[in-house]
Amino acid sequence: MNAIPIKNNQTLKIQDIPVFPYEEFLELNTGMASDVYLHCVNYFGHLLDDHLRLYCCMADDTNGNILISSAVINPGSGLPIPSFTARHFAFHVFERELHENFGIQYTDHPWLKPLRYSHNRADLHSEIGNYPFYRIESEELHEVGVGPIHAGIIEPGHFRFICNGEQILHLEIQLGFQHRGIEQLFPEKKTLLQRNILAENIAGDTVIGHTVAFADLWESLCDFKAGDDILYARTIASELERIAIHTGDLSAICTDVAYQLGSAVFGRLRTPVINTFQVWCGNRLAKSLIRAGRNPYPVTPDIADALNRLFDAYEPDLNEMYQRMKTLPSVLARLERTGTVTQEQAERIGAVGPAARTSGLIRDIRWTHPYLRYGHIPHQPIVKHHGDVYSRTQIRKQEISQSIRYIRNLIGEIPGTGITNSELKAPMANAFVLSLTEGWRGEICHCAITDSAGDLILYKIKDPSLHNWTALALAVRNNDISDFPICNKSFNLSYCGHDL
C-alpha cells in the first residue's frame, strides 16, 4: 500500500485515501521527507465522532504529484505517540497544531509549544498571556520583549530575544493574536459568496494568492472547468500582486536602513500598481476580483492598455532607483551578510517561497505543480544562494522584472470574448480536494473535505508564513539586535495568515 498521488487541484473520494496504522504512516511520510524535493505541504487532523483522522499531503516536486495518506488515532486515549518532528523538523508546526487543537501528546517532539491559541484548543487553561518562553539562566545575558503591539502600523506578535550584549543569541516568536477562527467559519458560512469573501480576508496583502487557491479548489470540487479567460485573468492578477507587494517591500527595506530616497521612491512606485487593481476591479488590494466559477472582471483591451502604460512608466523609475541603491556602501553594508539562512537550515525547517529560493532551495509551485496558465509560460524560478537580507532584496527586484515580462507577454494575446463557462455544479460528496498556489510569499495550500451530502465540513489553510517564521528566528541569531527590523522586513511574513 502506498500514498495516493493526485495533481494540484484534483478532487478525490475520501474512501480512496489509504489509511495506515500510525507507525507505518509515520515511517512513510518521514521517509519521503528525507528527499528534499518531497516536502510536506499540509498535515492536519479531522475530528470525527470518537476518532481523529490525520491527513498528510507530501508534494513531489520532481514529477508534480501530491501524495496523500492518512491514519486514524484516538486522541482521547491520552497515550503519547512518536512524532514526525523528531525525524524531520519541518513537521514541527503541523504537530504543534495537532497538539494544541486535539491534545495529542508526543513522546519525542522537541518543541511542543502552543502555536496560535485557537479558540477551539484542547486546553483552555493554556492562555496567550502565559506562553512558556525558552529561557537561559545566566548572569550575563538579558532578555528583550517586543510586542504584541509594535512601534508602527503593523500586525501584532510578540518577539522575545535573549541577548549577549547587543548580540542576539536566541529569538522566540509568539503568535496567535490575530486568530479570528477563519477555518471554522468556512463551513459555518453557508453561501459561496461568503466563503469567497472569507478567502479574500485571510491575508489582506495576499488577496489574489489565497482567493485563487480557494476558487481553484472550489471549482475542482464542483467539477467546473474554468475557461481560458478565467485562467488568464487570474494569472495576470497573481503576477501583479507579486509586483505590488515586492515594490512595497523594497520601500520598507530602505526605510529600515534609513535610506530616505529609496523608501519614498519605491513607496510611491507601489501606488500606480495597486491603483491599476482599482481601475480593474474597484479595490486597491484586488478584493472582489476573483470569484469561484466566474470571471467578474475580465481583462479587456482597456485593462491591457492600462497595464502596458503602467509598466512603461514604472520600469525605468524602478530600475533607476534600484541601480542607485546598489551603489551605496551605506545601504549595502546593512544588507550584505545580515540575517543569513543557510540552505541546510532552509531545508530543515521546510522554508518555502522567496525565503527558500534565496537560500538555494528551489521551491516554487508555479514551476513544480503548475496551475492557471503557468504550465505554458514557461516559468523558471529565480534562485539566490547567500540567504542574507541582500539576497532577499535582490530576489524582489528580479521577480518584479520577471513578473512584468510575464504580464507583458500575456497581454499580447487577450483571449477572445464569447468563451462560455459552464455552471458550477453542487460540490462532490465525501470528497477531499487540495489546491496549491505560489503567492508572493510562497506556497499557499488550501484543503477541503465534504460530507455525504456534499456540505463542507473541513477547511484547512496553510500560509507560507507558517514555515517561514522559523526562518526569521534562525536568521537573526548572532546578529546585532539593531538589525532585527531589517531582517524582519526582508521576510515580511504574515501574522494573520499564520494565526488564521
Next chain:
Amino acid sequence: MKLQFKIGSVFSDVKILLHQGKQYIPDVTGVEVPGIFRGRPVITAAAAGAVAGAGAAAAENQELMELCPTGAISGDPLCIDMGKCVFCGECQKLFPHRIRFTKDYKISSLTRDGLIIREGQDVPVVPDPGLVRQEIRKYFGKSLKLRQVSAAGDNSCEWELNAAGNVNFDMGRFGIEFVASPRHADGLVITGPISKNMAGPLQICYDAVPHPKMIILAGTDAISGGIFAGSRALDRSFLEKYKVDLYIPGNPVHPLTIINGVLILMRCK
C-alpha cells in the same frame, strides 16, 4: 577624481528626484479616484425601478438581503449599513437598477447610525460638528497624533493607513501622524474585528493613552466584525465600554476616506 565622483552621485540623486516629479495629490479633499470605486451606495426606491407590483418589490428586497454576505442590506424600505458592508459590489452587479455605488469616498461618520444609507437617499454624508466631543474640539485642532492597534485585522486596513502617510497622500501635511507609543498619542485607531487574543493588549494600550483621548474605528471588520461577525474567536466587549469618536468604513479603508474622515475631527471648530 574623488570630488568628481561625489558630484556625480549627487547628480544621480537629483536626476531621480527630477524623474519622480511631484507625486503628492494637491487636493486630497476633492480629487477624483481613478477607475471603478465603490464608495457611498445609493438605493433606488423599489417603486421607481420595479415594473411589477409591491409583491415583486418585496421579493426583490428579500433576494438582496439573502445575497449580501454580511447582512448589511436590511429592512423595508431597504437600507445599506456601510459599517457592515464589505463593498464587494455583488448587489450592484445583480441588481443594478436598485443599487449603485458612487465614487464618493467621504463616507466616515461621527455616529454609528450615520453609516446607514436609506432607500432614495443620495446626499453626501455630512457630519454634524456639534457631535464632536467638547474636549476634542478644544485640544486637537492643529495636530493629531494617533496610535494604531491591529486587533486581528487582515493587514489590508493597516496597509492603507500606512499609505495615507506616503508621499502621494501625505496625511502629514495636516499634522496627522501615527506615533510609536500610546503615551505620545491623542487616541487609538483600531483595525480588525478584535480577537479574544488581542482584547487584553488593546485594553492595556488604551489605558496607556493620556486623557483626553479618542477612539477611531477603521474598516468594516473593526466597526461590525465584517465577515467575521459571530466568530467565537472574537471578543468585542471593549467597544461596549467606550464611546467611539469616528467610524471609517471600507474593506479596506481607502486613504482618501481615512484622511477626510480624520479631518472631520480636526475641522469641527
